[in-house]
Amino acid sequence: MEVLAIEPTAQEPGVTFNHITGEMHLWGKSYSYESADFFEKLRNWVEQYISSPAGTTTFTCNMEYLNSSSQKQLAELIFMLNEIHKKGKELKMIWKYEFGDEDMLFFGELINDGMSVSVRFEEEVE
Amino acid sequence: MERMDSQVEMHRFYDHKQEYWGPVSQEFADAYLVAVYETLQNSLAPLKKSYKRVFSVINELLHNITDYNIKYFQEDFPPSYVSIEDVDGAVVLKFHNKILPSSVSGLARSLNDGAYKEKEEINEMCKNRILKSQSLGLLLLRRRKDIEFKWKLKKSKGTAWLNILITVRYGSISN
Numbered sequence: 001m002e003v004l005a006i007e008p009t010a011q012e013p014g015v016t017f018n019h020i021t022g023e024m025h026l027w028g029k030s031y032s033y034e035s036a037d038f039f040e041k042l043r044n045w046v047e048q049y050i051s052s053p054a055g056t057t058t059f060t061c062n063m064e065y066l067n068s069s070s071q072k073q074l075a076e077l078i079f080m081l082n083e084i085h086k087k088g089k090e091l092k093m094i095w096k097y098e099f100g101d102e103d104m105l106f107f108g109e110l111i112n113d114g115m116s117v118s119v120r121f122e123e124e125v126e
Numbered sequence: 127m128e129r130m131d132s133q134v135e136m137h138r139f140y141d142h143k144q145e146y147w148g149p150v151s152q153e154f155a156d157a158y159l160v161a162v163y164e165t166l167q168n169s170l171a172p173l174k175k176s177y178k179r180v181f182s183v184i185n186e187l188l189h190n191i192t193d194y195n196i197k198y199f200q201e202d203f204p205p206s207y208v209s210i211e212d213v214d215g216a217v218v219l220k221f222h223n224k225i226l227p228s229s230v231s232g233l234a235r236s237l238n239d240g241a242y243k244e245k246e247e248i249n250e251m252c253k254n255r256i257l258k259s260q261s262l263g264l265l266l267l268r269r270r271k272d273i274e275f276k277w278k279l280k281k282s283k284g285t286a287w288l289n290i291l292i293t294v295r296y297g298s299i300s301n
Contacts, residue, residue: 010160031159031185033152033192065163065178067185072261079259103178103266106249110256 004045012038013063017045022054027062030070039073043080050083057084062096063104071107078111085116093119099126143211149203150191150223159185162210169212176272176296180217183267183292184210191223194233198226221290230279230286237277237290240268272296 001019008014008028012035016025032038059081066074078093085091093115095108105121112119137146146158163181170177188208195203204224211218225233240248248269252262267273274293279286 010163011156029163031163033156033189065181067182067189068262068266069189071256072259075256076259101178103182106252106266110253113253114257 001048004042006041015042017042017049019049019054022057024057024059025062026060026074027064029065030063030074031065031067033069035067035070035073039070039077042077046077046080050080050087053084053087053089056090056092057081058092058094060094060096061108064098066104066107075111075114079114082114082116091117093117094122095119096122096124099124142213143209145207145209147207148205150188150195150206150208151203152192152196155188155192158208159188170217170296176294179270179273180210180219180294180296183219183273183294184208186264186267187219187221187290187292191221194223194225194229198229216293216295219290219292219294221288221292223288223290225279225286225288227281227284227286230281233288234279236263239263240265241275243268245269245271267292 003019004015004017006012006015011029011032013026013028013030016023018024026042030038059078061074061078063074081091081093093111095111097104097108105123108119108121137144148154159181162184166177166181170180191206195206206224207220207222209218209220211220240251243251248265252265252269255262255265264275267275272295274295276291278289280289
């Protein structure tokens with residue numbers, strides 16, 4: 001297994017998923033028409049990771065913008081991580097959003113509803 | 127609009143308005159959205175959260191048009207019209223898309239998704255869909271008080287057009 005590192009583009013987010021440290025970061029914007037293809041890469045990595053996760057997994061999401069297609073893909077991806085908690089390993093979820101971005105906060109709350117651990121919300125200072 | 131040459135692509139830029147007439151493909155939509163995001167981010171910078179709301183409308187509608195064109199017209203996409211205009215504290219978005227008369231009832235159902243519902247009801251719909259790995263589609267637009275959404279289906283001489291008018295008010299209105 002290798003670290004997954006993807007640089008962000010105008011339409012696709014940056015990714016750093018580290019199977020050794022358990023640190024997973026997703027940031028930027030996601031609004032490509034073919035977002036499903038992008039997130040499939042991430043799902044494949046996570047599927048492999050959750051079979052033998054690190055002692056502690058910390059997923060930090062810091063998205064500036066997500067279209068509806070990406071929201072669906074991201075939700076599916078994040079909900080996969082519940083498996084880590086079921087295996088008795090520690091899972092931490094951090095949802096960062098821009099100051100005043102009520103829509104990103106709302107989506108984070110939807111994610112929280114589907115998680116077996118509580119999401120920690122962090123609003124960035126303006 | 128029906129008189130315009132369907133083979134021509136047209137981009138017009140004014141001080142507070144831009145228009146596009148031409149086919150909306152996946153390639154066009156992605157390129158157009160990148161340009162629009164940057165334009166909105168710069169022009170609505172003092173109203174930070176507003177530019178994303180405006181963009182989300184354009185994003186969702188443009189991708190819906192692309193989905194429709196791929197499904198019903200395969201590669202021979204008809205021209206569509208897209209305009210973005212800044213008018214007195216609001217951004218007015220217009221989309222006109224040629225559609226097949228046979229798809230009218232299905233489109234009407236999609237466009238009415240979440241209409242006339244209270245915000246809490248829409249929130250619950252959003253929650254249920256995300257938990258079932260379904261797309262939220264236009265629901266997120268429906269829950270915002272600062273977005274007014276109007277649409278009309280017009281049939282004329284064997285063709286049909288979907289006309290959408292969305293007004294996004296920016297400023298002090300909050301949810």
